[in-house]
Amino acid sequence: MSPPDPQTRPVPRKAPRQARSLATVAAIVEAAARILEEAGHAGFSTNAVAERAGVSIGSLYQYFPSKDALIGALVRRETSLLLIDAEAAAALSCGRDALRTFIAACIAHQFRRPKLARLLDFEEARLPFDPETQRVGARIRASIAAMIGRPDLPPQPDPDTATRDLVAVIKGMVDAAGQHGETDPAALMPRVERATFGYLRP
Amino acid sequence: MSPPDPQTRPVPRKAPRQARSLATVAAIVEAAARILEEAGHAGFSTNAVAERAGVSIGSLYQYFPSKDALIGALVRRETSLLLIDAEAAAALSCGRDALRTFIAACIAHQFRRPKLARLLDFEEARLPFDPETQRVGARIRASIAAMIGRPDLPPQPDPDTATRDLVAVIKGMVDAAGQHGETDPAALMPRVERATFGYLRP
DNA sequence: CGCTATTATGAGCCATCGCTCGCAAACGGC
């Protein structure tokens, strides 16, 4: 029956207190990112992550109760970066400008580490309900909902669905571009804008 | 060093000759599909597939030289279904009708087995270059390129890029809808159309 | 029936992987 239910365990086994351990935690998460983008799921083992981070496997499990918890932390580290940009964009009063700013941020985020971004999108969907991670996603969607609700954009009959659709369109296009090897944000930007604002049209 | 390079091996170890073995192969592929959609990658082991198919593990490896080869066969089985619809749609002389027909087919294909479709999209991107599988994808893209080239639709400066973008938009929206639990094609259809034709606008 | 090619079997090898646990080292306040 496998190790008894890794999901149920209280989240971090030990919270880092000294500067030392904070560095360890950061090194582990970054090693996880690097292994994931270099070898994909195939090479992604906790032993490999620990070795790559230059720490022992025991240290890894002192801060992450399970492999999935580590992936969750990585997902959160990356999506939080996007959340910051999303909330900044949502603060703009012009909906069109806000969406454009957000799209540009998505493209920049994706082109920074394309393979990692794509793999984490998948993991985010796969992961057992991690409330912390879900809250980040919810806040990003809330920001988008605020953008498309601005008076300069056509009103949407079902804002929640429209928000989910826009996430799907933008994520889909940007992931595909990254996977195809595109590196020029300026070339991708107008295409995503066309799909986005084309969708929003009355 | 793991078993010596599973990718390099000549594709099927044995080709099925009698009706019996064709049924065995079909049972294995279908079992793979069911396990994937019920348990995701977590429960997807070749031993589990063989058991579910009601055949021995040895039989599985008589027809599929590796786990990835089995996944490849499953990917091909599913995308081939979509290819048929795509080529039928591309035969229509009106580009707008053709695209609409194709979108409807994508939605139907996705709603039939949502989780499976999503997982296989991911596998298709992950798999080492399997020429057979890639040819199917290329033919689907060729069909789409033909559709958007029809005179009733706005001419696209870069048809290849436009084709890839449309695939990304449609796949992204349809996957997301399936994952969110949507089951009504009629509700999804107009939204995908808006994004698609919005993208194509001059 | 006899004979060969085809198909099916499943015990088990070997590598890997997630994870534990007992212990040692480093830190920081006194």
Added chain:
DNA sequence: GCCGTTTGCGAGCGATGGCTCATAATAGCG
């Protein structure tokens, strides 16, 4: 320097999983 706390260590356990191979069952055919 002393000592409790925090941090780090890594051999190794138990389980799983991809895959092999020697062998048995079955099909087709004269």
